[in-house]
Amino acid sequence: MQALPFALFIVMLELTAGSFVSLYLLDLRGDTSRGFVVFQGILYLIFAALTLLTLSNFASPASPANYGLDAGWIQAQGPLLVIFTLLLLPWNVLLWRDQPAQGTVAKSAKKAARESLATRLAAAPPVRKARFAAGALAAVVGIATLFVVAMGYRTLAASRLDGAFVVVALLAGGLALGGVMTAMLLGHWYLNTPTASGKPLEFVTVLLLGALAVELLASLLVGPATVHAHLQTTTVAPGTTIVTGNGGIAISTPTVSATPNAGERQIATQENHQAPLGQGAMAWLQFVMGLLAPLVLGAVALYLTRGRSFQSATGMLYLCVSFVFLGEILARGLLVGPIFG
Numbered sequence: 001m002q003a004l005p006f007a008l009f010i011v012m013l014e015l016t017a018g019s020f021v022s023l024y025l026l027d028l029r030g031d032t033s034r035g036f037v038v039f040q041g042i043l044y045l046i047f048a049a050l051t052l053l054t055l056s057n058f059a060s061p062a063s064p065a066n067y068g069l070d071a072g073w074i075q076a077q078g079p080l081l082v083i084f085t086l087l088l089l090p091w092n093v094l095l096w097r098d099q100p101a102q103g104t105v106a107k108s109a110k111k112a113a114r115e116s117l118a119t120r121l122a123a124a125p126p127v128r129k130a131r132f133a134a135g136a137l138a139a140v141v142g143i144a145t146l147f148v149v150a151m152g153y154r155t156l157a158a159s160r161l162d163g164a165f166v167v168v169a170l171l172a173g174g175l176a177l178g179g180v181m182t183a184m185l186l187g188h189w190y191l192n193t194p195t196a197s198g199k200p201l202e203f204v205t206v207l208l209l210g211a212l213a214v215e216l217l218a219s220l221l222v223g224p225a226t227v228h229a230h231l232q233t234t235t236v237a238p239g240t241t242i243v244t245g246n247g248g249i250a251i252s253t254p255t256v257s258a259t260p261n262a263g264e265r266q267i268a269t270q271e272n273h274q275a276p277l278g279q280g281a282m283a284w285l286q287f288v289m290g291l292l293a294p295l296v297l298g299a300v301a302l303y304l305t306r307g308r309s310f311q312s313a314t315g316m317l318y319l320c321v322s323f324v325f326l327g328e329i330l331a332r333g334l335l336v337g338p339i340f341g
Contacts, residue, residue: 010335025207031200040182069155146170157222175208191310202302225335289326
């Protein structure tokens with residue numbers, strides 16, 4: 001349970017940074033409903049605030065090196081997360097101020113689908129250019145925050161390429177988790193606007209599938225944990241036997257109890273039960289339910305989206321969100337679990 005706050009912080013950061021990056025890319029395309037972008041902008045600002053609270057209250061170790069983490073990188077995660085959260089404020093303000101003229105929303109979406117990004121940026125009003133610049137800066141800082149955290153935690157599994165695959169898996173996991181959240185909410189938005197173009201949903205679903213594929217490959221190459229458990233001094237009774245295995249820890253402690261006959265003693269043994277699931281089973285759950293299942297569901301959602309079956313596609317994406325969340329929590333729990341013994 002001690003690993004849960006650290007795993008929760010990483011998953012929250014993945015969700016926040018990945019969600020904003022996917023939303024910003026949709027905003028750059030210019031063919032997504034403005035109402036959806038405004039709503040998501042507020043929601044992801046709340047996500048960022050919750051992530052910051054999680055870090056400050058639960059997942060900020062005083063001595064990262066004692067947990068096997070890279071202290072140089074970990075020290076930068078807090079300031080970067082604060083900057084990322086603060087940058088979302090001006091981006092949201094500029095988004096609210098960038099009001100399109102009445103009757104031009106549908107025309108602008110169709111025009112954006114035909115024109116290149118450079119052409120649209122050149123013709124954009126100053127407030128829109130400022131919004132895109134603020135969004136780009138926020139997206140870069142969000143990715144940098146996730147990268148810094150990945151570098152700090154890579155030492156927990158640094159057996160291959162000094163933990164490079166841990167970094168790739170975390171970055172891809174952020175895009176996958178953020179992408180599936182944005183895709184699922186966009187699918188719900190289509191229920192109110194069924195005549196809207198399906199291209200934005202196709203785009204973010206492809207982004208999700210690509211990120212999941214990269215994360216799957218990186219996760220297969222991460223390798224075993226290399227961190228040594230944080231040393232703690234524990235006083236045990238004489239004769240105590242501690243057996244550690246993949247299924248958990250079994251402790252046998254002989255205790256002395258008085259018998260009715262004076263001068264006689266009887267030895268009793270107490271044992272803890274083995275954990276029902278070991279790390280190997282958890283790893284299988286991560287790969288099967290957290291990566292392979294959402295890949296299949298995402299592919300089905302993409303097929304349904306291209307057929308304009310938005311309601312069915314949204315149902316697939318809803319399931320996909322649950323599986324991706326489960327996979328990320330398991331993956332990050334398995335990553336940070338060894339530092340607590």
